Every structure is written in structure tokens, then in C-alpha cells.
Amino acid sequence: MTDRPSPKPPRSTREHKRWLVAALATGYVVAWWRFAATSTWRPASEEPAPERQVARPGAVRWLHELPPGQRPWVQPPAGWQVVTELAPPQPAALSSRRAVASRARRFRARTRSS
Amino acid sequence: MQTWHAMGTEVTLHAPELREAQERALAGELAALFEAAEARFSRFRRDSELARLSFGRGPTRVSPELWAALRRAQEHQQRTRGLFDPTLGAELTRLGYDRSFEQLTVAARAGTAHADVGAKPRGSVRAREPGGADEAAAARRPAARAPAGPLGGDRLTLDLEAGTVELPPGVQLDLGGMIKGATVDRAAALLPRNALLDAGGDLYAKGDDPLGDGGWAIEVEDPDAPGRALLELCVRDAAVATSAANRRRWPHRGQWAHHLIDPRTRAPARSSLRQVTVVASGVELAEVLAKSIYLAGPAAGLDLLTEHPQAEALVIDEQRRVLRAGAALALACAEAP
Numbered sequence: 001m002t003d004r005p006s007p008k009p010p011r012s013t014r015e016h017k018r019w020l021v022a023a024l025a026t027g028y029v030v031a032w033w034r035f036a037a038t039s040t041w042r043p044a045s046e047e048p049a050p051e052r053q054v055a056r057p058g059a060v061r062w063l064h065e066l067p068p069g070q071r072p073w074v075q076p077p078a079g080w081q082v083v084t085e086l087a088p089p090q091p092a093a094l095s096s097r098r099a100v101a102s103r104a105r106r107f108r109a110r111t112r113s114s
Numbered sequence: 115m116q117t118w119h120a121m122g123t124e125v126t127l128h129a130p131e132l133r134e135a136q137e138r139a140l141a142g143e144l145a146a147l148f149e150a151a152e153a154r155f156s157r158f159r160r161d162s163e164l165a166r167l168s169f170g171r172g173p174t175r176v177s178p179e180l181w182a183a184l185r186r187a188q189e190h191q192q193r194t195r196g197l198f199d200p201t202l203g204a205e206l207t208r209l210g211y212d213r214s215f216e217q218l219t220v221a222a223r224a225g226t227a228h229a230d231v232g233a234k235p236r237g238s239v240r241a242r243e244p245g246g247a248d249e250a251a252a253a254r255r256p257a258a259r260a261p262a263g264p265l266g267g268d269r270l271t272l273d274l275e276a277g278t279v280e281l282p283p284g285v286q287l288d289l290g291g292m293i294k295g296a297t298v299d300r301a302a303a304l305l306p307r308n309a310l311l312d313a314g315g316d317l318y319a320k321g322d323d324p325l326g327d328g329g330w331a332i333e334v335e336d337p338d339a340p341g342r343a344l345l346e347l348c349v350r351d352a353a354v355a356t357s358a359a360n361r362r363r364w365p366h367r368g369q370w371a372h373h374l375i376d377p378r379t380r381a382p383a384r385s386s387l388r389q390v391t392v393v394a395s396g397v398e399l400a401e402v403l404a405k406s407i408y409l410a411g412p413a414a415g416l417d418l419l420t421e422h423p424q425a426e427a428l429v430i431d432e433q434r435r436v437l438r439a440g441a442a443l444a445l446a447c448a449e450a451p
Contacts, residue, residue: 073433077413080437083428084449086336086344106326107128107310110343111391112335113358114123114291114314 116141120148123314144301155293168286173278194406199377201269203286209371295398316355337389348446355400357408358389393443394425
């Protein structure tokens with residue numbers, strides 16, 4: 001007597017649902033893949049469009065942030081006399097010189113912010 | 115020369131014509147003056163009269179000394195159009211300046227200073243080395259902003275009839291530099307003919323330096339290079355005071371805050387001036403004017419000077435120019451070699 005393969009039992013509703021979900025998921029992944037390949041969106045980490053790099057009007061820059069050669073000369077307010085225009089601050093090592101003998105004898109106090 | 119510590123700074127007496135014992139005795143007398151003033155006017159001492167007034171409630175009778183100081187503070191406030199404001203103690207506390215500056219500096223270095231009670235201590239704040247341009251810029255950017263309020267003396271009420279003082283809840287007094295200046299002025303009256311008293315840069319020069327050519331040589335510190343002088347004045351029988359944001363500053367919420375609070379914003383001032391030095395008849399006046407001109411800027415600061423014909427100001431602007439205006443009190447002014 002030959003054994004016949006028993007016919008496959010009919011698929012249950014649950015199994016049909018699994019196959020449907022798998023088919024839909026596959027279709028979704030394929031569609032997303034194709035969409036991403038053709039999309040022009042860029043991640044936020046990339047540089048913005050050039051027009052965004054223009055400084056906002058009214059942005060403040062302090063004078064001291066500009067290199068000395070680029071600082072505009074500003075007229076002092078009326079009533080103020082320019083005594084002197086100081087050189088940029090020197091490193092401490094360069095300012096340690098005390099050349100004149102009479103300076104060493106005379107007492108000097110120093111006014112500063114306190 | 116005698117030196118002692120008071121009001122959070124070093125005070126120096128130089129009276130070269132006194133013998134050392136006499137100078138030491140005079141220094142002791144002056145130190146007692148400073149201690150008495152600090153005991154009464156310090157906002158950091160909870161038992162001081164000023165602190166009790168700040169944290170008290172309702173109209174309060176005060177001593178004649180405190181009354182007189184508050185009256186002068188109100189006058190300064192009116193004459194500086196509100197730029198000098200003695201009621202910014204709470205703002206300073208909120209910014210983290212809630213203890214003496216020495217204690218604040220130690221705490222900041224230990225990474226334990228933080229502004230708000232109950233706030234989580236932040237990680238250690240990397241403080242840049244002082245004196246650099248970046249540092250000066252950071253000091254000029256306010257660390258905290260509070261809603262702007264009206265200028266004027268509406269937060270301090272002195273009832274002349276009742277002899278009482280009243281502050282609104284939450285408002286605290288801070289007379290700081292004004293009291294230091296007033297104390298130097300009182301001490302200056304006790305100085306011999308040729309002497310100089312220097313309280314951390316606020317000083318009175320009386321008579322002449324016996325070793326000099328007339329007057330006293332006063333160096334003006336470079337605000338961009340503390341420890342270096344950039345100007346030298348010659349001053350006789352006059353007071354000198356300087357205001358800048360470079361020294362008394364501390365880390366607050368990742369930025370630098372400083373002690374020159376702008377009453378218009380209740381935040382550390384942003385000024386177009388790097389430093390203001392005032393020469394005047396008294397140290398209290400010089401201190402008040404230096405601070406007010408720093409807050410006002412050169413244009414409005416000139417208006418303040420015109421109301422004080424016996425005062426002179428030297429300011430250093432953003433371009434490191436030294437500008438001079440007012441009475442010619444300094445006998446000489448030259449760039450330091």
C-alpha cells in the first residue's frame with residue numbers, strides 16, 4: 001500500500017493574516033527604499049542653504065572682535081578730549097622693564113577697579 | 115608704609131614724614147574706622163545694621179550714621195539720574211555675589227559657587243585667565259537678565275518726620291563702594307599734611323610726595339592687562355577712584371558676571387567704556403561718578419560731569435583711547451613708560 005502525501009490542510013485565517021502582513025511590510029520597505037533614493041531632503045546636520053549663512057541684519061560685533069587694522073575710527077563724543085591712543089595690551093613679560101632711576105625712588109600708588 | 119585688610123581689600127597708608135611708630139599708631143586708628151564702618155554697612159554680615167534693615171519689615175528706625183549714608187545715597191541717585199542705585203543688593207545676590215568677594219573667589223575655584231539656593235551645583239566652570247580680550251568681552255555680556263524696572267528712588271523710602279526707613283519686600287541695600295569711599299574720606303581728615311591712603315584702588319592723595327616733584331604719582335591700571343599701568347597722573351589734595359568690569363567678576367551659569375549692575379536692566383552692565391577713572395574732591399564722590407559714567411557711557415557721562423564742576427574723568431573706550439573731560443584736577447597725565 002503506498003502512502004499518499006496527505007493533502008495539506010487548508011490555511012487558517014491566522015496564517016492568511018500573517019502572509020498579508022508580511023507582504024504589506026515588504027511592500028512598505030521597498031517603497032521607502034525607493035523613496036529615500038530619490039528624495040532631496042537632507043539631514044539637519046548638513047550645512048544649510050547658502051542664503052541662511054548671511055548674517056542677520058543688526059547682529060552685533062564688538063569693536064575689539066575686529067582685527068586692529070579693520071576697526072573703524074569712531075569720533076569721540078563731543079566734550080571729550082583725546083589724551084592718547086594706547087597701544088594694544090602687551091604681554092606681562094614685556095612690560096616688566098623699569099628703566100628710569102628716578103621712578104624707582106618715587107612712591108607710586110595705583111588706582112584700579114576694586 | 116602700613117597695610118591692613120578691610121572691606122575685602124588691602125588698605126595702605128603711606129605717611130613718609132611720620133616715624134614708623136607714629137605711622138603704625140595712625141594705621142591702627144584708621145583700621146578701627148574701617149572696621150566700624152564694615153560692621154555697620156556690610157551686607158555680608160547678617161548682624162550689620164544695613165543687613166538687618168534689608169531683611170527687616172516695615173518702617174525701621176536706624177542710627178544717625180546709617181540715616182546719613184542713606185540720605186547721601188538718595189542724593190547720589192538723584193544726581194546721577196538713577197544710575198547710582200543703592201537698592202541692588204538682591205540682584206547681586208541672585209547673580210551669585212552673596213558673600214564677600216574673597217569667599218566667592220575661593221568658592222568659584224573650588225567649583226562650589228552657585229547662584230540660586232536649592233539649585234543643583236553645576237559642574238566646575240572653566241574660568242578663562244583674566245585680562246584677555248575674550249575675557250573682557252565675556253565680562254561685558256550680562257550673565258543674567260531681569261525684567262527692566264524704572265530708575266529712581268522709589269524702592270527706598272526715608273520718612274523725615276518719623277525718622278524711619280522702609281524697603282519693599284525682597285529689596286536689599288548695597289552701599290559697597292560708596293561706603294568705602296566715605297570711609298577713606300573720613301580717614302583722610304586724620305592724615306598728616308603729606309600722606310596717601312589707598313583702599314584697593316580708591317585713594318586720597320594729600321599734599322605732596324616728599325620724594326617727588328609735586329603731588330603724588332598715581333598710576334592708572336590697564337583694564338586689559340591687570341598689574342600693568344598705562345597712565346600716570348599727578349594728583350594733589352584730591353581723590354581718585356576707578357570703575358571697570360575686569361576685576362570683581364565671578365562665574366555664574368557658565369558666564370562671567372560682574373559687580374557693576376545696571377539699574378535699567380538689573381543685570382551686569384554692558385558698557386562702551388572699558389574703564390573710568392575719576393579725580394574729585396572726595397573718594398565717595400569719585401567712586402559714585404566713576405561707576406555712573408561707566409554705566410552711562412561717554413556721551414551721557416559728560417552730562418553727569420557738568421553737574422560736578424570739581425570732578426575730572428579719564429575714560430578708556432573700546433578703541434583704547436584715553437578721553438579726558440571735566441575740571442583739570444590732575445596736575446599731569448601721561449602714558450606710563
